[in-house]
Amino acid sequence: MKFASRLDKLQISIYSQLAELKKEIQQTGKKLIDLSIGSPDLAPPQEVKKVISEQALNDQAYDYTLTRGTVEFREACAKWYKNRFNIELDPETEILPVMGSQDGLSHIFWAMIDKGDYALIPDPGYPIYSDGLALVEGQKVSLPLQRENNFLPDFSQINPSLAEQAKLMILNYPNNPTAAIASPDFFQDVVRFASNNGIVVCHDAAYTELAYEGDKPTSFLEAKGAKDIGIEFHSLSKSFNMAGVRLGFVVGNCQVIKALEKIKTNIDYGTFRPLLKAGTAALLGLPTTIEKNRQTYKQRRNIWVDGCFSAGWKIDKPKATMFVWAPVPTGQDSLSFVTDLARKSGVLLVPGVAFGEHGEGFVRIGLVQNENILEDAVGRVRTFLSNQD
Ligand SMILES: Cc1ncc(COP(=O)(O)O)c(C=O)c1O
16 A cells, blocks of 8 residues: 555654553553543533533534534634633634644644744643644744753744744743743733734643642633734633543634634534534533632642652742643663653653754653642652662
């Protein structure tokens, strides 16, 4: 068989190495603590489960909802945005449901990028940004996210000629994997830089609801002029523990949304009606789930960071997301450390290099196991580190 060469451009090598490593550990009979995944272990709200199960029995619920989904869902998104960020959105032209933000984030490149076009992509960054760009044969201009700059890109370091040629910039705050939060001032700088260079901004806001030190991460669209040049993706996966439901939405500039819709209408026929109903219920009335999630991740973060600190591994305490981004404590490269730790202790993390070359020197810990399991993992890390000398 002859396959498309674009398959070779997708970054699967580190993830397949991790999958092999996981298999190897499971085969030894050692209990694996998998902190490499980014899928919440917490249950969705009762109301969401009830709506899905009730609506699934409705004979009228099985038609195509088409890419734009239901007016009811889009209006719920608009209300949630107004309540949460005080931003007005037109549900007809400025909101589109997506089958998880991954769907939108992968297809936005099809709408914006031709072969050879430049896009600014954060490094480290969530893998679909680079992969989505590779699938349309665009060219990547890295935005290094460095600790000394609070994991925000430094626009003064970008080659002005590449900035001028770039068509699209992807950003993501609160950030996966670094857990950094962006300030309103930063987003205002983004609007300035993007407007000056004619760049469309695509902000991935999957983690705005997972901040646990009293911060209320802002929407990119709160920056003055942002809606003229950009869009923002939201996900119900993390905010409401609905990852498997595959539901998110994109808001912002109506021309960009229309372009994405044009691509998607040729690819999918919309989300199952009961899932849109469940999403509507979540957005309109389940703030207690969000608050409970915040408390849970905060407690888990404390277990991990405080426990590792007492074992000599100094890690900055993240204020948001479900991840901890930690410097490799042993002087190894990130993949060697992850491999060694997994083989010796059964604790599986993600090497920072899986998120890009600027992720090297770090590992990502997903706070996706309960408190007891995390305590167990910290104990194993302590033993592993004490056997290093
Ligand atoms: C930064 C970021 N964006 C997008 C996604 C995709 O989320 P979903 O497609 O479930 O909405 C994830 C999932 O882990 C993520 O971490």
